[in-house]
Amino acid sequence: MSDITEELGRLADLRDRGVLTQEEFDQQKAMLLNPPTGGAAPPKPAPDPVASPTPAVVAAPVATEQGTKPRPPGYAPPTPGSKTALFVIIGVGGLIVILLALWAAGVFRSSRTTMTSTNSGTMFSNLSAPVTSATSLASSDAVPAPVAPAVADDSWLMGQWENVAAPSCAQWMRFGTDHSLGDNASGSGTWSLVTGPGDGYTLSMNITGTGLREGPIVRDESAGTITMGAAPNTITWRKTTC
DSSP states (O other), rough: OHHHHHHHHHHHHHHHTSOHHHHHHHHHHHHHHHHOOSSOOOOOOOOTTTOOOOTTTSOOEEEEEEOOOOOOOOOOOOOOOHHHHHHHHHHHHHHHHHHHHHHHTTTTHHHHHHHHHHHHHHHHHHHHOOOOOOHHHTTTTSOOOOOOOOOOOGGOOOOOEEEETTHHHEEEEETTSSSSEETTOOEEEEEEEEEEEOOOOEEEEEEEETEEEEEEEEETTTTTTTEEETEEEEEEEEEEEO
């Protein structure tokens, strides 16, 4: 009888704690108070959840296979060839990093810096040279002046000459050493002589009262004469003393 009382107390406690419903409590109570006939074993009491779980209740967690991640369309597992390409890409990237580091350290710029410094030194040395005048700067760009005809050796012309067609000094001219000009008509002026085409010369006479007269003159050393003017208006003179 004491066992039934203790069991009823335990069932009531389970009911009060919410483990058993009222209906379950009533069923367990009825079975305890009115056990079945025929010598059947009384029902087993409800298990107490507070008690430590048996190995049948608490089982080891079953390892579940993790779901595989979805693969994009066209995915293929890596092959040995793809690994080689990856190593090549990594090697090229490392080489680029090394070259950039050498550039930053100035290894490739040393020769260029030396050349630039040399050119800069030359430039500054040129700039430091004094400039005497604006004329000297412009002289290099100026168009060279035409070369003037060479001055002839006019010493052979100095002296007195008579017209071959008018002998006995009927008509003569005197070319002075100071480039003064005179003639039998008491004319005066100045004269100059420059080389002309071929073996000839060009004689310029600035006669007082007449003005400038200019024309070719050809010297004949063997005959000791000069011919003045252009054909057919020419005059031949020979050196003499009048």
